[in-house]
Amino acid sequence: MATLSPNVPTQTLPRQVSANGMDAIFSPQSIAVLGVTNTAGTVPHDIFVNLLSGRFNGVVYPVAPRKKHIAGVRAYDYVLDIPDPIDLAILVFPGNVCELALQQCVEKGIRAAIIISAGFREVGPAGAAREQRIRAMAAEAGMRLIGPNCLGVINTDPAVRLNASFARAMPAPGHIGFLSQSGALCTAVLDYAAGKNIGFSKFVSLGNKADVSEIDLLRYLADDAETSVILMYLEEMSRGYELMEVAHRISGENDHPKPILAIKGGRTAAGAAAAQSHTGALASSDVVCDAVMRQSGIIRCNSIEEMFNTAQLLAYQPLPRGPRLAIITNAGGPGVMATDAAVDRGLQLPSFSEDTTRKLAAALPAAANIKNPVDVIGDARDDRYVAALQAVLDDDNVDMALVILTPQSMTNINAIAEAVCRVRGQFADAGKTLVCSFMGAKDVAAGIRILQEYRIPHYLLPEWAVDALRDGVRYRRWLERERTGVKRFPVDQARAAAVIAEAADGYLTEPQALAVLDAYGFPVVEHTLATSVDEAVAAARRLGFPVVLRVVAPKIIHKFDVKGVVLNLQNADEVRSAYATMRANLLEHVAPEDLLGILVRPMIPAGKEVILGVSRDPVFGHVLMFGLGGIYVEAFKDVTFRVIPIREAAARNMVRGLRLSSVLQGLRGEKPSDLDAIEQALKRLSQLAADFPAIAELDINPLIVHPAGEGCHVADVRIRVQR
Amino acid sequence: MANKDVLDRVIKVTARVLNLDPGEIRPEHSFSFDLGAESVQSVELIAAFEEEFGIEMDEDAALAVERVGAAADFIGKQL
Numbered sequence: 001m002a003t004l005s006p007n008v009p010t011q012t013l014p015r016q017v018s019a020n021g022m023d024a025i026f027s028p029q030s031i032a033v034l035g036v037t038n039t040a041g042t043v044p045h046d047i048f049v050n051l052l053s054g055r056f057n058g059v060v061y062p063v064a065p066r067k068k069h070i071a072g073v074r075a076y077d078y079v080l081d082i083p084d085p086i087d088l089a090i091l092v093f094p095g096n097v098c099e100l101a102l103q104q105c106v107e108k109g110i111r112a113a114i115i116i117s118a119g120f121r122e123v124g125p126a127g128a129a130r131e132q133r134i135r136a137m138a139a140e141a142g143m144r145l146i147g148p149n150c151l152g153v154i155n156t157d158p159a160v161r162l163n164a165s166f167a168r169a170m171p172a173p174g175h176i177g178f179l180s181q182s183g184a185l186c187t188a189v190l191d192y193a194a195g196k197n198i199g200f201s202k203f204v205s206l207g208n209k210a211d212v213s214e215i216d217l218l219r220y221l222a223d224d225a226e227t228s229v230i231l232m233y234l235e236e237m238s239r240g241y242e243l244m245e246v247a248h249r250i251s252g253e254n255d256h257p258k259p260i261l262a263i264k265g266g267r268t269a270a271g272a273a274a275a276q277s278h279t280g281a282l283a284s285s286d287v288v289c290d291a292v293m294r295q296s297g298i299i300r301c302n303s304i305e306e307m308f309n310t311a312q313l314l315a316y317q318p319l320p321r322g323p324r325l326a327i328i329t330n331a332g333g334p335g336v337m338a339t340d341a342a343v344d345r346g347l348q349l350p351s352f353s354e355d356t357t358r359k360l361a362a363a364l365p366a367a368a369n370i371k372n373p374v375d376v377i378g379d380a381r382d383d384r385y386v387a388a389l390q391a392v393l394d395d396d397n398v399d400m401a402l403v404i405l406t407p408q409s410m411t412n413i414n415a416i417a418e419a420v421c422r423v424r425g426q427f428a429d430a431g432k433t434l435v436c437s438f439m440g441a442k443d444v445a446a447g448i449r450i451l452q453e454y455r456i457p458h459y460l461l462p463e464w465a466v467d468a469l470r471d472g473v474r475y476r477r478w479l480e481r482e483r484t485g486v487k488r489f490p491v492d493q494a495r496a497a498a499v500i501a502e503a504a505d506g507y508l509t510e511p512q513a514l515a516v517l518d519a520y521g522f523p524v525v526e527h528t529l530a531t532s533v534d535e536a537v538a539a540a541r542r543l544g545f546p547v548v549l550r551v552v553a554p555k556i557i558h559k560f561d562v563k564g565v566v567l568n569l570q571n572a573d574e575v576r577s578a579y580a581t582m583r584a585n586l587l588e589h590v591a592p593e594d595l596l597g598i599l600v601r602p603m604i605p606a607g608k609e610v611i612l613g614v615s616r617d618p619v620f621g622h623v624l625m626f627g628l629g630g631i632y633v634e635a636f637k638d639v640t641f642r643v644i645p646i647r648e649a650a651a652r653n654m655v656r657g658l659r660l661s662s663v664l665q666g667l668r669g670e671k672p673s674d675l676d677a678i679e680q681a682l683k684r685l686s687q688l689a690a691d692f693p694a695i696a697e698l699d700i701n702p703l704i705v706h707p708a709g710e711g712c713h714v715a716d717v718r719i720r721v722q723r
Numbered sequence: 724m725a726n727k728d729v730l731d732r733v734i735k736v737t738a739r740v741l742n743l744d745p746g747e748i749r750p751e752h753s754f755s756f757d758l759g760a761e762s763v764q765s766v767e768l769i770a771a772f773e774e775e776f777g778i779e780m781d782e783d784a785a786l787a788v789e790r791v792g793a794a795a796d797f798i799g800k801q802l
Contacts, residue, residue, distance in 0.1 A: 035755070037759075037762065039761055042761070042762070044761070063759055064759055065755075065756065065757055065759035066741065066743055066747075066758055066759040067759055077757075077759075093755060093756060094755050094762065094765075096787065096789055097753055097755050097789060098754040100753060101756060101757045411768045
């Protein structure tokens with residue numbers, strides 16, 4: 001084992017550069033802790049002791065009024081009494097005196113502060129006002145602030161060794177940067193990671209984000225040489241579009257992209273409850289969050305376990321080159337489970353090359369399965385694992401390998417773990433991804449520790465290993481995705497603007513909404529607003545039978561509910577009759593002055609019905625929705641969202657990414673629908689929404705899509721304007 | 724403005740609880756920021772004031788009082 005090289009990052013990272021004064025927070029040379037006490041077990045005491053016991057590589061000054069010393073270190077009454085310059089202040093005074101303390105820090109010329117204390121925005125209006133005052137004070141002085149109401153900051157870099165937190169122990173150094181909006185979660189995560197021998201580069205509790213936000217920290221960690229993977233726990237996302245842009249750049253656009261993994265707490269649909277449109281009702285904050293993360297290249301996780309499972313893979317293994325997985329197991333059942341999981345998650349189990357098959361046949365007993373998944377049989381010892389692992393990692397058909405072990409009486413677990421590490425070393429330059437699942441707890445514990453020591457990701461269950469590998473493959477695809485731009489069509493923006501400008505807040509009438517779409521090049525069928533039966537008949541004759549009559553009355557939102565739509569009228573007599581019946585019926589629901597007329601238009605040939613929509617998210621602005629449409633849209637909920645503007649590739653992925661996209665691609669010999677026409681409609685809708693912030697909700701439901709090459713038509717549209 | 728007698732007694736009690744010389748304590752001093760009162764001592768101070776003056780104080784309101792002079796005013800209004 002002496003020849004192995006544990007704890008070595010898998011990629012060369014750039015030198016650290018300072019970012020916006022953040023270096024004073026993460027790499028200070030001198031720290032003053034204001035409000036320290038001598039009472040062990042309290043935050044003001046423990047945070048100071050943590051700095052000492054973490055062996056901070058700088059000078060620490062306790063500021064503790066009327067106390068001579070704290071933990072053997074000479075104390076000062078006021079920060080202004082300290083004779084030396086200070087880079088970072090840590091405030092643990094009660095919240096109500098933090099302003100006094102921060103004022104003195106400003107006078108002292110301190111560049112950054114971490115305010116651990118609570119008693120700010122989270123306690124009500126008085127606290128919010130206090131927070132606003134400290135924010136203003138720091139901004140005026142050019143001081144960076146972490147917190148208030150936070151756990152603190154940790155930097156494990158051996159050159160710094162900063163544990164400016166009240167977490168119990170300094171985590172091990174590593175390459176994972178973690179930032180959290182929940183302080184309490186931080187301590188749990190640290191303990192969890194310690195139990196799994198997972199190290200961190202930086203660890204930050206954001207608290208109330210009076211100054212430094214997740215966006216600042218993402219920028220800092222993007223340039224941090226010690227960080228190769230960034231993890232975030234978020235409860236609320238402010239400055240949404242900026243967050244998207246920054247994450248997009250870090251995760252896939254700069255010279256040294258770094259994967260970002262995030263858990264978003266607070267999956268609530270409450271915000272969507274009041275929406276009136278289909279799009280609004282479906283655009284909960286959670287689906288918008290999904291869209292944001294997908295478009296930003298952020299890997300969304302649902303649990304701490306899942307996040308660290310994937311983080312280990314991305315931090316310590318080469319990114320999977322592709323989806324082809326080889327499985328080696330000493331037990332059939334777990335091999336089958338892993339295979340099922342892999343196929344279910346879109347991975348592939350390739351056939352091995354002839355050379356690999358020959359090697360496996362030579363090394364394994366006759367009863368072994370030398371096809372993928374390779375079963376080395378229950379009595380396998382380290383020699384079989386070595387032979388099988390070497391053979392599959394050497395195979396060009398294999399991108400990654402999963403080693404499964406179940407503890408049986410003849411299994412030499414530790415030797416197998418060491419052998420896996422050794423083979424990993426032999427293939428260090430091969431770019432193959434290697435993970436393990438030693439199933440069990442007690443018997444396999446020592447073997448797992450060996451794997452962890454040598455940074456080979458270990459997962460309790462094979463399915464978890466497969467999940468992590470899937471995330472790795474997805475991230476590879478993100479990095480290698482087609483780069484496309486945002487298409488801008490020539491449109492009549494002035495005409496649409498004139499229509500929207502003359503409309504009051506609320507729903508546009510159907511002619512107005514159609515005019516807006518027509519100005520933006522949507523396939524709107526010709527139509528006429530008739531205010532008499534003769535006008536309706538004349539229009540029908542001009543447009544051509546069969547026709548449709550549709551009520552136009554601003555107070556009627558759901559036309560079908562009041563029999564305000566009549567389809568497939570074949571001749572003038574049917575138009576006359578339907579017009580009269582409809583008008584009489586409608587006057588039972590609306591006053592004559594509210595009935596603006598009846599819209600006449602030709603019948604649109606049958607086709608597949610899809611829905612396109614726009615709603616307005618309070619954080620991220622307009623979001624675009626696409627899904628299977630008609631009356632089943634909210635039943636199937638097979639919809640997908642993107643924040644606008646969408647790129648060309650996003651339009652393509654939206655159309656082809658539905659669960660039921662096969663319906664559009666043609667079933668049982670049916671001609672495929674005109675997917676290009678849908679994509680174009682989505683891009684035009686993105687442009688329209690981007691041009692008009694006043695559009696609060698928009699549904700095109702349905703858009704009727706004809707077979708490939710025959711286009712599509714808008715059958716119904718509703719637009720709500722809210723300035 | 725606090726009664727001089729009340730202020731003197733507040734300073735005397737504060738000095739005793741925080742183990743300070745009464746001569747060091749001034750009305751403008753903050754209990755925690757200037758005199759180093761810890762959270763437990765803040766609660767002890769309230770109890771000591773209640774005993775000294777024979778009153779009962781609302782704890783949240785009392786803890787919100789930051790300075791020695793303000794504490795004397797706060798107590799003076801309850802006498």
